[in-house]
Amino acid sequence: MEDFVTEWTARHGATRDRLLPLLHAVQAEAGHIDDALVPAIAKALNLSRADVHGVVTFYHDFRRAAPGRHVVKLCRAESCQARGGAAIERTAAQRLGVAMGETRGDGQVALEPVYCLGLCAIGPNALVDGRPVARIDAAALERIALEVAA
Amino acid sequence: MRVFVSRDMASVALGADDVARAFVDAGCNVVRTGSRGLFSIEPLVEVETDEGRIGFGPVGPGDVAAILDGTHAARLGRVEALPFFASQQRFTFARCGITDPLSLADYAAHGGWQGLAAARAQSPQAVIDAVKASGLRGRGGAGFPTGIKWQTVLDAPGAEKYIVCNADEGDSGTFADRMLMEGDPFCLIEGMAIAAHAVGAGHGYIYIRSEYPYCITTMRAAIDASAHLVAPFVLEVREGAGAYVCGEETALLDSIEGKRGQVRAKPPLPALQGLFGQPTVINNVLSLAAVPFVLAQGADAYAAVGFGKSRGTMPVQLAGNVKHGGLYEIGFGITLGELVNDIGGGTASGRPVRAVQVGGPLGAYFPPSMFHLPFDYEAFTAAGGLIGHAGITLFDDSVDMAHMARFAMEFCAVESCGKCTPCRIGSTRGVEIMDRIIGARDAAPSGAGGAVGGYLDKALYSRSPARIDTSLDAQTALLRDLADTMKYGSLCALGGFTPYPVLSALDHFPEDFGASAPLKEAAE
Numbered sequence: 001m002e003d004f005v006t007e008w009t010a011r012h013g014a015t016r017d018r019l020l021p022l023l024h025a026v027q028a029e030a031g032h033i034d035d036a037l038v039p040a041i042a043k044a045l046n047l048s049r050a051d052v053h054g055v056v057t058f059y060h061d062f063r064r065a066a067p068g069r070h071v072v073k074l075c076r077a078e079s080c081q082a083r084g085g086a087a088i089e090r091t092a093a094q095r096l097g098v099a100m101g102e103t104r105g106d107g108q109v110a111l112e113p114v115y116c117l118g119l120c121a122i123g124p125n126a127l128v129d130g131r132p133v134a135r136i137d138a139a140a141l142e143r144i145a146l147e148v149a150a
Numbered sequence: 151m152r153v154f155v156s157r158d159m160a161s162v163a164l165g166a167d168d169v170a171r172a173f174v175d176a177g178c179n180v181v182r183t184g185s186r187g188l189f190s191i192e193p194l195v196e197v198e199t200d201e202g203r204i205g206f207g208p209v210g211p212g213d214v215a216a217i218l219d220g221t222h223a224a225r226l227g228r229v230e231a232l233p234f235f236a237s238q239q240r241f242t243f244a245r246c247g248i249t250d251p252l253s254l255a256d257y258a259a260h261g262g263w264q265g266l267a268a269a270r271a272q273s274p275q276a277v278i279d280a281v282k283a284s285g286l287r288g289r290g291g292a293g294f295p296t297g298i299k300w301q302t303v304l305d306a307p308g309a310e311k312y313i314v315c316n317a318d319e320g321d322s323g324t325f326a327d328r329m330l331m332e333g334d335p336f337c338l339i340e341g342m343a344i345a346a347h348a349v350g351a352g353h354g355y356i357y358i359r360s361e362y363p364y365c366i367t368t369m370r371a372a373i374d375a376s377a378h379l380v381a382p383f384v385l386e387v388r389e390g391a392g393a394y395v396c397g398e399e400t401a402l403l404d405s406i407e408g409k410r411g412q413v414r415a416k417p418p419l420p421a422l423q424g425l426f427g428q429p430t431v432i433n434n435v436l437s438l439a440a441v442p443f444v445l446a447q448g449a450d451a452y453a454a455v456g457f458g459k460s461r462g463t464m465p466v467q468l469a470g471n472v473k474h475g476g477l478y479e480i481g482f483g484i485t486l487g488e489l490v491n492d493i494g495g496g497t498a499s500g501r502p503v504r505a506v507q508v509g510g511p512l513g514a515y516f517p518p519s520m521f522h523l524p525f526d527y528e529a530f531t532a533a534g535g536l537i538g539h540a541g542i543t544l545f546d547d548s549v550d551m552a553h554m555a556r557f558a559m560e561f562c563a564v565e566s567c568g569k570c571t572p573c574r575i576g577s578t579r580g581v582e583i584m585d586r587i588i589g590a591r592d593a594a595p596s597g598a599g600g601a602v603g604g605y606l607d608k609a610l611y612s613r614s615p616a617r618i619d620t621s622l623d624a625q626t627a628l629l630r631d632l633a634d635t636m637k638y639g640s641l642c643a644l645g646g647f648t649p650y651p652v653l654s655a656l657d658h659f660p661e662d663f664g665a666s667a668p669l670k671e672a673a674e
Contacts, residue, residue, distance in 0.1 A: 015408075016407060016408040016409075017406060017407050017408045017426075018408065019408035020388065020389070020390075020391060020405065020406075020408055021388070021389070023391070024360075024389055024391070045408075051409075054410055055408070055409065055410055058393065058410040058411065058567075059390075059391035059392050059393050059411070060391070060392030060393060061360050061390075061391040061392035062391060077322030077323075077511065077561075078322040078323060078470065078507060078511060078543050078554070078557070079322045079323045079469040079470040079541075079543045080322075081554075081557070082469075082470035082471040082543055082544060082545045082546075082549065083470065083471050083498070114361055115320065115322065115361075115394060115561070115565075116320060116321065116322040116323075116324075116361065117159070117361055117362075118159065118160075118319060118324070118325035118327075118328040118329075118361070118362060119159065119160045119163050119325065120322060120323045120324070120325055120467065120469030120470065120475070120541070120543065121160075121189045121190075121467075121468060121469045121470070121472055121475020121476055122160060122163065122164060122189050122192075122475065123470075125163065127361075130363060132159050132160075132162055132163035133163055134160065134163035134164050135164070
């Protein structure tokens with residue numbers, strides 16, 4: 001992955017404002033941002049390791065450990081709550097066998113909170129491996145559970 | 151035969167991709183558009199006929215054959231003639247749902263680039279004067295006059311100037327930015343190019359939240375397609391990384407610079423020392439997207455619509471437990487009740503509306519007794535709320551308002567950038583107070599201010615139990631005191647506005663806080 005950082009910065013620039021795009025690129029490539037890679041990222045952009053660590057840990061999107069093979073992001077915001085989101089959240093945790101904010105022990109699925117996907121009139125909503133799903137009810141949860149079991 | 155199917159993320163979430171594929175398989179020429187904005191009829195399909203585009207919706211893949219042979223029961227007729235659309239004033243969203251978002255030819259054929267051409271034929275000062283004359287105020291929430299912001303940047307000395315579009319639309323109940331960027335991205339690009347001409351900026355950033363993947367893809371493609379038309383102005387999309395506070399303009403600037411998205415103390419204003427310390431115009435998507443209309447149609451045409459000091463139109467977003475949810479663009483001045491009941495059709499569940507939250511997670515909750523309020527920045531401020539980004543989230547009578555107040559505090563605690571104490575610590579203490587209030591209420595269903603000692607976390611409070619007044623009155627007094635500290639002591643709107651949902655819930659729905667009857671009367 002250190003080669004990836006070197007090549008990326010050679011192509012896209014190595015100024016501080018490239019840090020977020022670089023972190024996105026690393027995570028897209030490796031699935032997460034390993035702590036062991038932080039010194040290389042810091043060196044490439046002429047930042048301190050504390051700078052990079054501070055940014056990685058500040059943003060909710062950046063993961064320091066490998067995610068589940070499937071990621072279900074379920075909206076917890078007000079509009080989805082107004083459409084029964086809290087009950088769907090409880091059912092989803094039961095059906096997928098993993099608590100909100102965690103990755104299941106077998107690494108098969110992660111259930112993550114998201115605060116608004118901008119689909120607020122057709123909630124409760126989710127992103128299942130990046131695909132938007134609206135009006136989630138028990139039947140939709142069952143389809144999602146079967147999908148992420150594969 | 152040409153068929154139009156939306157590619158908007160909401161339409162896709164309801165199955166539009168499958169519908170479009172079925173029409174392709176049936177041999178149709180399918181044009182993917184943005185969404186018209188009424189989600190109760192999505193996926194919406196429009197078929198080109200001699201009498202215009204005829205709508206069908208909601209449509210599933212199995213409906214294709216019946217639509218093509220004209221026997222389908224869900225025939226809506228011309229979409230523009232439906233009441234939801236006929237009563238709108240579509241200035242900013244005129245093309246959304248009609249054109250192919252990434253077709254330059256389509257955009258030009260529907261009036262695109264006329265505003266930019268008009269702007270470039272004028273001096274920067276003349277463009278700014280037109281924006282001032284239109285009365286356009288920032289649509290991101292604060293309502294600051296756009297022309298005055300631009301004037302400050304034009305007049306500021308700086309080696310380089312920037313146009314930054316705040317597309318970090320994090321508020322629950324709002325989706326207008328997302329719809330515009332997915333449905334008419336060139337409109338935003340044109341607005342930013344006009345701003346660049348007006349203040350002398352060479353570079354622009356569109357900061358889009360990562361929760362909007364379709365926006366990011368569409369905007370990047372639109373920037374590539376139109377680069378030659380806006381040159382020498384250069385645009386770039388910057389993807390956020392899941393931080394609500396980056397919707398706050400100074401936190402957003404820090405995030406673009408590659409830092410933690412923490413708010414900066416103001417002054418200096420970003421207009422004077424913004425991105426990389428240079429003079430920066432930072433506007434919301436809808437503010438910038440309103441500008442092409444102002445330049446193409448004239449400031450007077452824009453200012454002619456509106457109410458009081460709130461000129462032009464507002465794309466209102468009807469969300470939550472709503473029957474006819476979606477985007478409804480109209481001049482300011484329509485009442486809250488008209489939007490909720492007449493346009494939105496009340497709740498989707500069919501139960502009575504109990505509360506509406508206006509302006510996202512930092513907006514106030516209003517009871518139906520306040521539905522006479524006109525949609526206007528000043529009127530909402532006077533009523534203890536805010537229009538914000540004009541999201542209206544409906545809740546039916548099953549809502550627990552104490553729970554919603556607790557959620558507002560919890561959201562602030564999760565999303566606080568940590569820079570200032572009232573927001574960082576205050577929100578956590580707020581969650582604890584709400585837990586005590588809810589615990590007391592549930593322990594004593596009759597309300598009337600029962601003691602809450604049994605609910606307290608012994609590990610936290612056992613050291614000095616005698617110093618905690620656990621009565622409900624004391625806890626609500628503490629909540630108000632804390633809200634006051636957050637409101638006046640926080641650096642930005644996250645901590646400063648969290649008291650709006652919390653206190654409005656307490657004031658308008660005291661019974662959910664276990665308050666006794668006399669307190670309820672006093673509050674009203």
